[in-house]
Amino acid sequence: MNEETKTPAELAAEVEAKKKVKEVREKFLNSVREAINGAPADPNVRLVLRYVMILSGYKADPVAIGPNGDVLVSSTVYNAGRESLYHDLRKSMSAETKNAIERSE
Numbered sequence: 597m598n599e600e601t602k603t604p605a606e607l608a609a610e611v612e613a614k615k616k617v618k619e620v621r622e623k624f625l626n627s628v629r630e631a632i633n634g635a636p637a638d639p640n641v642r643l644v645l646r647y648v649m650i651l652s653g654y655k656a657d658p659v660a661i662g663p664n665g666d667v668l669v670s671s672t673v674y675n676a677g678r679e680s681l682y683h684d685l686r687k688s689m690s691a692e693t694k695n696a697i698e699r700s701e
Contacts, residue, residue: 629688636696645685645697652682654698 602610635641649655658679660671686694 625688632685632688633690633693635689635693642696645693648685649682649697652679654679654682 631641632645635645653675656675658672658675660668660675662668689697
């Protein structure tokens, strides 16, 4: 039998395996959203998220300018990559959580 040809049972097993992986991933992401959105009530979560925001350079200009006024491309790319971590976390945040983390107290 050719390696590229799969039986209906094998195809069904693959589909079922992919479905299970998707369900596990979705359950994990829901747990992450739940934990992140606990920030307004939990000062420790607020502290960690605020620290990640600061480390990522979220409120800083990602464009790096050299002493001669030219844009330093590699530094700018590095800064954008570092900042993307917080942007990814931010996608899971509710408006209330964003306010609790990003506004100074």
